[in-house]
Amino acid sequence: MSALRQARGWLSAKRRFQFVATCTMVIGLTAACGALLMLPNSVLPKIRAVVPGDAGLVATDPQVPEVRRLMDSYGKVVAEPVVTGAGKVGVVLGHPARSGDIDVLAGELAAATVAVSALWGSNWSQAPVVVVASSPAEFAALTHATGAVPAEVAAATVADPFHPGSQPEGQRVVFGPEAGRRLGADGLRTVLRHELTHIATRAVTVDGSPQWMLEGFAEYTAHRSTRQPVAQIAPTLIARARTGDLPADLPADAMFEPAGGQASLAYEQGWSACAFIASEFGEPALVNLYRQLATGPRDHAAVDRVIRESLGVSGEDFRTGWRAWITARSNEAA
Template identity: 60%
Template sequence: MTAVTRVRNWLAAKRRFEFVATVAMVIALTAVGGALVLLPKSALQIRPVPATADAAVPSVPADPQLPELRRTMESYAPVITRQVCTDDGRLSVVLGHPSQRRDVDALAADVGAAVASVTKLWGTDWARHAVIAVASDPAEFAALTHDSGEVSDQVAAASVSDPFVPPEKPTGQRVVFSAAAGGRLGDVGLRETLRHELTHVAARAVTVDGSPQWVLEGFAEYSAHRGSERTFAQLAPTLTARARAGTLPADLPADDAFAPTPGNDAALAYEQGWSANAYVAERYGEPKLVDLYRHLATGPQDPAALDTVLRTTLGVGRADFVARWRDWIRSRATT
């Protein structure tokens, strides 16, 4: 066999090998493709890589009210969003508009601390996350708070999305700030107002409409100022001035005293409500204050019912409670 013949035979054998190998590969690929077609779709899903600490995925789903809330706000102006994920995986969201970017950023920076502060006072039996909206104008503020009355000049409000859901099963809870909130309140006021409104959110499930305002608003004010380094006179300037002039509250403030109507000193009522709650916290401790709220936030309380609750929770009757509260105000206002 010549060298040329041997080369021809080798090339022929190589072609046969390549042909066989190609056919085998086609058969194998066809089989694999058929198997993939028969697999269920769930088996073909790409499994996500576990998130790192720097990109933690919230363990609690985002609030279901967010899509509808965003749609409502987008009908007024473009929406910007800030998301804050806390250490326990709960997601808080702040929504606003470009013209309120400063307030949106400030609220997002503080919401984690605000939730933690309210939880430390109230306990863990609430959502422990916040949905916060900053409105662009009074009309949007009314839409977001479901306020069908006259246009309000409020700077903030806690709102439940569905007014037909019983208070013990609140849904769609949010805190809404007005477009003027940051300018009117300042940084400290914005921070304290967030805590005030979040306290209403946290306590909503045990709060019945018509409960004494000095309890509802006073407790929220106490929560708002809790841990503040400001003095009694700074936190309650009107109450302090009146006490120094020899005028002390004759009784706990009535509900209508909190209404911001012409000729009504609602600021004084809020200061009195705060002071009554601050007195309880200092004299009996914060757990007793929370217990008192839970007992008194059950609806309207006549004098006899209030006396019974005070005796049950604090061991003192209504008359003695008011007298000791007045003495506490006098001692704080004159120091």
């Protein structure tokens, strides 16, 4: 016992205990690091880059736990939280097999959120929930689809039932399992901005409103900051314009149906109409026109009346100016 008392006395004198403990820790850590360096690379886990300040982030939207529970039945869930501005945190969810798509979308989410807000305004959640489905069945479950989803659909937005004018809840963007392979990284970024536009505008959008405005506005937002050539954004429209084949009217809603075979042209025409408005009347006028036309179904005469009231030109003059704008863009792209 005397030896034990002597050892305790020696350790307590002059803070020797702290010194010995520190030395022991340093030796242990050095040995551990040395052992890791000796291991082959195939044994070591892959380490993801972490942005300072991102550790411990939690997505702001309260629907995330329920979405994760739904996705759990389709496999392990990977979550990438992203600070999107204004103190909000969005998230990209998926499965390990789609890690490449998840990384692309997570890397774009903050910039896409800012881009949408720059045009539309900040009166929306700004904490997007983005999901990459692993199969058609999971895509259907996440979008509440009741029938077969057309293969042409790369992504979709969904929201819980709500009253127009109120802030929607349960909104999310869902990408199909083949979206990354079909679209590539640039295509994923563009579609993300398009779908986020639908989320941002949903509170003022009534189902049945003219599709050329709803989809054209989302396309305009998606391409607004990309500096892509017009011939790349609207290849079919420009190719036809070069032969003198110009649209006689704004695209009808039926053209946007995937099964009709005209959806690509309809989206291009919708984009061009909104790009023409922004170019000739200004982006605030485009946003205002969206708000005026997104209030429900309208016939041809009602659309022309809103155009006159919002832009100060007749429907006929609007279409003439739009066709001239398309022709000018096709000549520039030649």
